[in-house]
Amino acid sequence: MRVIRVRLIRDIAYTVGMVFILLAAFETGLRLAGVHYQASLYIAEKQRGFALRPNSEGWETEENDNYVHINSDGLNDREHTRARPPGTLRIAVVGSSEAEARQIPRDQTFEAILERELSKATGKPVEVLNFGVPGYGLAQEYLTLKNHVWQYDPQIVLVAMSVFTVLKNVRSIYPGGDPGNVPFFTYQGGNLALDEQSRQAAEPDPKRLRYKQISSDLMNRSELLSLINEARLGLQRRIAEVRPPQPAETIAPLSKAPPSDYMQVWPYLETKDSQAPVDPRLQEAWRVAEDLLRMMHADASAHHAEFWLLTLDMVMQVEPNPQTRADFQQRNHLPTLLASDHRLDAFAQAEGIHSLLLAPPLSQYALDHKASLHGFPKNNFQGGHWNELGHEIAGKLIASRLFQESPSLRALYSTRE
């Protein structure tokens, strides 16, 4: 009897060992083949809905393969001391995925280029801190500024937003459908405040967060585990594709629903005849955007920091082929692709906010050099985020403009002599 039991245990152990060896072989094979799957770099958060998970790391694979390290404070950036080093100019960049720039190595992002260019020009240490989080709207950016940025004591705050961000300000037209726990500001008694749903958002369960952290870290370190996660998400996507549309839409669509290609939202932000959007929800989105920018400006002023609005470009604005641009404008009845940008610029001027429109100079560069500033070989340069060239040109443009006009930089530069 004992012999049988020993043999059974031995056979099970051998079998488990063989399976383990096979799994190790698959893991090695995936690594040798250079296979990477999208890492999980987020964590749920009550205040902003979600944030980057501190100390997480893994591959970004959607548009370009790049290894991303999130620092201990949840920034896609190197470590920074909370206290600003003496004699250093600190610039905080707040924004969405365009600012976070996980598609390319950190030393090639516009923040890194801005840092280098300004350090070179002033001869003084300059630090640019990247507070960008993919998917953030202005409400989350405002909460980031208010609750996270000031502990680093920056003298300049740059809010980097594309006109697409405007759509993220109203729950009912949030691009992509259900925004989940994303916070929204609405008007209550004429004042902008967090809406009821955002205020009542539950604090994420600490045990679940801990589990999430451990499981995500394990997954990000193993291609085989990442494959399991990717298959799970792929299965969900397939089910969503074949599932019939829900009959009772809780959200009434716009006169025409925003297209799935978020780079083609101009018809919803701009109209043929007027710069003012006609759909009341879009009007609300613009109003909320402007008031959130006012609140951010006021917050920066209260902390004696300079406030800049960087209006980023969108893909079609910097399309290197003029015919493609013209076709797009004609198809969507758009006399210009800059109406929303000019609207933001006019707002900023009226509010005394430093404003920089990036689309016009980037557009000129793209036409002159027939260069794609967005996209990567992986997607055949068909849209997406800035590539290395886009970051380089944008970083130099921002550095040049800041150097010319920023009082904080001028003060730093004047102490050089």
Next chain:
Amino acid sequence: MTHLGQGFSQISPDRPILVGVAGYFLMEAADYFRRHQNANTEFPRWGQWSLDSCTAVSLVVVVLLMLASGGARNPFLYAIF
């Protein structure tokens, strides 16, 4: 269903030879077992169990590869937990 094979083509688009060689050896191994399944080779119990388990795990991995990268991604869904 017609797109189930997409996962394979996206396994490693920049290393097709490596993927091809790995696939070739897998096919050779499968063919070897097919040709010898009726032979009088007596596997020990642990060998038979290992073979069955590894075959099952391999099939699961194949299914995972097919499912991965399937379906149209929603460009607005950022924080998938």
